[in-house]
Amino acid sequence: MGTPADEFHLFDTTLRDGAQREGISYSVTDKLAVARLLDELGVGFIEGGWPGAMPKDTEFFARARTELSLRHAQLVAFGSTRKAGVAVADDKQVRALLDAQTGTVCLVAKSDVRHVERALRTTREENLAMIADSVRFFVEQGRRVFLDCEHFFDGYRYDPGYGLSVVRTALDAGADVVVLCDTNGGGLPSSVYRTVSELRGKLGGEPRLGMHAQNDTACAVANTIAAVEAGAMHVQGTANGYGERPGNADIFAVIGNLTTKLGRQVLPDGCLETMVRVSHAIAEIANIAPDTHQAYVGASAFAHKAGLHASAIKVDPDLYNHVDPAIVGNDMRILVTEMAGRASVELKSRELGLDLTGHPEVLSSVTEQVKRREAEGWSYEAADASFELLVRGELDDAPVTAFTLESYRVIVEHREDGAVVSEATVKVRVRGERVIATGEGNGPVNALDAALRAALVRHYPHLSTVDLLDYKVRILEGSHGTGAVTRVLVDSGDERRSWTTVGVHENVVEASWRALVDALTYGVRAAAPQAAAAAR
């Protein structure tokens, strides 16, 4: 205690409170992987779970002792203060918490007198004794104690005197930090700032206070920052804001704001730029699609629809970004959209490693094609791979074309017995050879995909490692008197990377086919870097 790093705490509770999010169910191995990522991010404390209450969490702490070696973070176990009317040393959950063998424990206590009386069904005095006894017990066992005051803000509004005595009791008993929790998440920054300031005034000195915010007013990040501005020196958050109901304070946004807006370095040197990677990796483990629009770390967090200002953005990116995306490990992406002009095509190409400055005729031709196709319903803003193929097709002297199509046929049948089956046949020419192949699938597009792979894989064995990851369909209403068209986006990937392609046609199967063709062509190119390099 008392080390410089101890002046400000970044406390992550992804693995405890964040795991309350509906749909999240980590295995112990998942939890270990998340803990390693959070350590790379550089947080000071990782709350790993509630030993005793959750069997998985008991196992997590046991395995962590041998399997985790953390560089930056300390592991924290969470538990409750002793039960009413039970001696601390006899409380089974207290025992389990001790047995987790973490240097720091985080105890939760009631701080709203209504919860004390109506949910705990005990007296205000007994609750204070539970807090004092429990804190003292762990301090005597050589542990550092953080105390979470559940429902603090609602309780303080209802009965400020009781809230104050809970905080005082915990500090007097030896708690290192008392954490004020907006458990129901109804706070606003102004009220949080006011309450924390007032409490500090009443406590006097430099009380070590923390903040735990929930996002029910969409203000969890702002409330956390407001508490820091009012003097809190410990903030709790979760990766990507995962948590119960609308979630917790997103620790990435909290870190981004503290660092770039308040000028506080809260991560070790070199850690800030891991944010995007850590955010996406944890989303993968949680099996939740990353929020592309998340502040700081989302794929679209710095994406500009190019439009009229593309040239201005090119000259002065700092005029259009609130921070430099690179410092958090993100990129500025220029979207090629309906309003596409030469500047945005050039910028986007450069982003993909294709310099068009020496090729004005290619730039013109690509810009023309993008404009025409976007008017027809194509959208390159999400389909970088299709855009890259388009540019390379114009740039290359000898473009890599994986195959040419002769014909395909897809049949979907709902049979008399109720079974629904899909079957596709493709006839293609691959490197001079005519190949006919058939595939089945749980839908027409899967069947086509299976048939096309079957036709190509002998010539392009790398395709056996390419998977179709996601498939999106959108019907676009016709404009200017044409009929409706269907736009399909396909996400594909191999062991190394993933890419998105687009196809448009009035027929959903043909639109899917076009996106599939780009997807597999890109997959073939990805495996043939020498060909791609030679073609530049």
Next chain:
Amino acid sequence: MGTPADEFHLFDTTLRDGAQREGISYSVTDKLAVARLLDELGVGFIEGGWPGAMPKDTEFFARARTELSLRHAQLVAFGSTRKAGVAVADDKQVRALLDAQTGTVCLVAKSDVRHVERALRTTREENLAMIADSVRFFVEQGRRVFLDCEHFFDGYRYDPGYGLSVVRTALDAGADVVVLCDTNGGGLPSSVYRTVSELRGKLGGEPRLGMHAQNDTACAVANTIAAVEAGAMHVQGTANGYGERPGNADIFAVIGNLTTKLGRQVLPDGCLETMVRVSHAIAEIANIAPDTHQAYVGASAFAHKAGLHASAIKVDPDLYNHVDPAIVGNDMRILVTEMAGRASVELKSRELGLDLTGHPEVLSSVTEQVKRREAEGWSYEAADASFELLVRGELDDAPVTAFTLESYRVIVEHREDGAVVSEATVKVRVRGERVIATGEGNGPVNALDAALRAALVRHYPHLSTVDLLDYKVRILEGSHGTGAVTRVLVDSGDERRSWTTVGVHENVVEASWRALVDALTYGVRAAAPQAAAAAR
């Protein structure tokens, strides 16, 4: 102007700034539908788009004049101040804005001197003249003018004097409200509060100021509330926070906070409870999966993992919710289940003219089916006709079933000459007769639709007047260990009305078939009101 409703403005820009979100591409019909929903929500102003700059928006304002009749909101057209060195009356975009014929226009102006000099490439004086001339012009034409100060906060930090003169110039020229925009979204509530307060002090009196926040620090909602606390009387937001990069201020959270936290009634009586429905319906139109964890309106916004406190929550729900979910049209869900409960099934049935109070067994059975199907990916929120058929199927002694399916087959071929053709054959029994029919179409679903109609129309001539109006597809990620499924929504209509049906299956063709069957069955029933009435 000067009406009581004019004291505080809720200004929605879902259709203008919100449409900048990556992946959103509204048709004009979509925009009209969104405008109707926002009007039901009760906002005061709906910014519809940028006539002149976007052809779709020009068309939107033209169609809005005949096709929209708004109860609460006024439509606002957006545009830029005049170009540098051009007389207002000669500026083409100014003309286009005037031609949109809205009572209120929202003009955007540069207010950061660096953007004036480096992006606009004009002088600070000319920029002020552009603002003064443009505001005066529209006021003289009888329009109310709001002026958006782009990059206001960054500009004010860099050169407060220039920011102040931009605001003064606009107000002096007759702008009703000057809107301070945090265009790059880097603000925090404390800095926004400080800047708005300071600006108000310098301006003196009661200047009519607005706030437009972006979510790049995850504080857009908080920044909006902070501006109101500092005296702003006009707030701009978008449905579900849709917008460029991390988006705009989510208007639902802004409304929720203003109403339940600051005690300001910002919506007409009875409108607050439409929030959940409007939020989800706009997400459907935008074809973006609703954020289940969104504050106030998300399906999980008030969902508690039933843990230790389940019984306490049941006894004292107000101790565990920051507001009563019902006031915003949401529910508290204690157990992890899908949305449907008996109460909402009963309510929705009544809405459709089906009273289930005397049929508790029907209510149970429908609730069960809806729960099971929603777990599989069906969604009855947008598909009233499918829901009505489900309820009637349980209610009716002799349900009207238009036909039974024996089998169908659909073929899609991409032929050697490049032509793509779709052909479907259906085998059905209609009123005891076995009918085989074939249809062609520009896609598999059109072909199936054509074949099914051909089979049915002799027995149900009314179907010749039923059209398939729109078709939406969404791939739903698998849940509970199942693979991805496809959900199809079909809008159909005859001369009198339109209706929506839903189908779900892993195969897109079968999912479409299910939605089509409901669509045509509903069409048959619509033509046979006596049968429907008899069945009640």
